[in-house]
Amino acid sequence: MSMFCFQCEQTAGGKGCVKTGVCGKKPEVAIAQDKLTCALIGLARAAGGKSPGRDTAVLMIKSLFATVTNVNFDEKRINELIEEVEKEKNRLGGAENFNMRDLWNGNVDIVSFRSTLLLGIRGMAAYAYHAHVLGKENEEVMNWFFKGMKTIGEDHTVEEWLDLLMEFGNINLQCMALLDEANTSAYGHPVPTKVTTNVEKGPFIVVSGHDLHDLKQLLEQTEGKGINIYTHGEMLPAHAYPELKKYPHLKGNFGTAWQNQQKEFDGIPGAFLFTTNCLMPPKASYADRVFTTSVVGYPGLRHIPEGENGVKDFTPVIEKAIELGGYPEDMHFTGINGGSVLTTGFARNTVLSVADKVIDAVKSGAIRHFFLVGGCDGAKPGRNYYTEFVKKAPKDTIILTLACGKYRFNDLDLGTIGGLPRIMDMGQCNDAYSAIQVALDLAKAFDCTVNELPLTLVLSWYEQKAVCILLTLLALGIKNIYLGPSLPAFLSSNVLGVLVDKFGIRPITTPEEDLKAILG
Structure with missing residues (x-):
């Protein structure tokens, strides 16, 4: 039995998994997930591209979440979701599912646009689901899942696809804001720990x-x-x-x-x-x-x-x-660089509470540049780039980080600048929202655009939540993002060219070359 999946950074040969997933996903599961995706497009069609109610919306986001990489390897449970989706679709009057044959086939650029939007929607579904379990929902966000899934099965021009991707990026920002509100209202604002x-x-x-x-x-x-x-x-x-x-x-x-x-x-x-x-x-x-x-x-x-x-x-x-029973005595473990203490909690409230110190440090020259070095980690060779980039970053620079990519360097002690630690962990991948809010507030304080700040994003990606965050950053007009360790297989050369021309996305090279290009 064969399969096709190219949704993660480690996909086989940088092109696509066809025999079994590098993640361990079996062909039977991959096919069931594709069938579920096509059924969700049918559900969105039956709903007219708009959420018909809370229960149906929750079914939509739960089902999309189940197709994200490294979530659900259980064919039986995927098939149970398909049955639920088909039942709900028929309750709404029925509609034709998207043809599985066409999901990953056809004009390479159309497949690329469709895949980019679909994978972004899958990532946003994870965030929406986390907010949902804490009782936070947003009607516009929920509606967009149905609009997005319906439009994935339709034909669009290049300009229309780009507009959809940017519209989605702005919707995902709302979704991340919703999850931020859900977490902070339930557990308080993070503090350095x-x-x-x-x-x-x-x-x-x-x-x-x-x-x-x-x-x-x-x-x-x-x-x-x-x-x-x-x-x-x-x-x-x-x-x-x-x-x-x-x-x-x-x-x-x-x-x-x-x-x-x-x-x-x-x-x-x-x-x-x-x-x-x-x-x-x-x-x-x-x-x-x-x-x-x-x-x-x-x-x-x-x-x-x-x-x-x-x-x-x-x-x-x-x-x-x-x-x-656990260990019979206390055990000492370390991070990959030998450190045994990690610091986290530098979310937007904490960073913005010392914004005056940050601004003064930039104006005095104490802080030369900010790097947001974050995103997903993975096993593919080349990810030591991020460790070396942080180690080689000059001592008058600050490293903001988030998501699991930080494990490459978060046990390093790089000292402080003006009482501020040089490595600030802003949280989970969804806490990119915190980083965005900090950047927007600093741009306002310096009376400039985000792209004019002494700030560079150096991102690593692995799965679909990284895709939705990238689309949000692009929708906000943030340019010259360094992306690695390899570029997504679902981006065709033409679509990649459009993104490079429009947003200046840059594949990473070496830490030395990229630092020189950024800092001069």
Whole structure:
């Protein structure tokens, strides 16, 4: 059985996975996800390109989220979603699904535009779903899922496709703002926090993914039970939220970025909970202690379902942690550069609260330039570029970072400038919203455009949430973004040429050459 998937940065040969996914996705799952995508286009058509109601909208975003890389490897659960979508489509009067044969075939430029928009919508669905579980929804955002999915199955000119991509980018900004509001209203605004990479003796659970609501429920259910909780990957920024950090058994962060889990989880005497994407096929040596929840799925792993009013019973995870017992003594772990303390919590409120210091430092020449070095990490060779870029960045520059790409360098101690740390972790990938707000406010303070600020974005991408963030940045008119470690396979040469000409997107070269080009 063959498949085709080119939605992630590590796709086979830089062209597309056709036998099995580099991520571990089987052809049967890839085909089911394509079938689900085509059914969602049919649902959007039946709804007339507009959300027909809350339940249908939630089904749309949940289904799209299930097709994001490293989320759901379970063919049975994908097929269950297809059945739900078909049933809802028929309830609305029925409509023709998009032809699976045409999803990734046809004119290469049209396929490129269609794929870019589809993959961006999948990424936005993840953010919308996280906001939804915290009770935050936006009618315009929900409507756009149906408009976007309907229009993916239609013909457009190059100019119309570009307009759609820019319209989507602005909608995704609203979605990220919604999630920011959801997280901060529930847990408070993040504050700078130092996080250890050590693990204390005794039972423990490692929580991976992005969903703070799941983490909060687990913290409540483990309180007073002698079980420590550690974050992993994109969950690291949870330590900075006041309503989460108040739990004394939220102890630290385990491991580095997602692609190292098969090595780092091997033989670990603790339980693991995956709340969103970033799951890799587990090795037999630790599969018995890995649990999934929400839209995450993998055949053979224990899944924690959602109960009434969104409440989940994490008893099986807790019992497994107690059974395993944890380490008999405290363990010392480090990041990839040997550091054992990570700092997070430099979201928009924190950075803007010291904006006067930042502005003075720039005007005095103490701060020469800002680099936003962030995005997804991955296993493909070439990502050491980001470590070397940060190490080689001059001492009068500040490194802003977010998402899991920061694990390449977030354990480095680069010192401070005027009392400000040279590395500031702004949070998860969705916290690109914080970075955008900081840039917009600084541009206002300096009475210039964002593109005139001493700021350069140096981004790494892996999956679909990076795609929707990039489209938001382009929609805001931000230019000269450095992108790597390789360019997306779903961008045809002509479409890439349009983006380069219009927005100045630059493939990364070497740290030395790029720093010289940026700083002169």
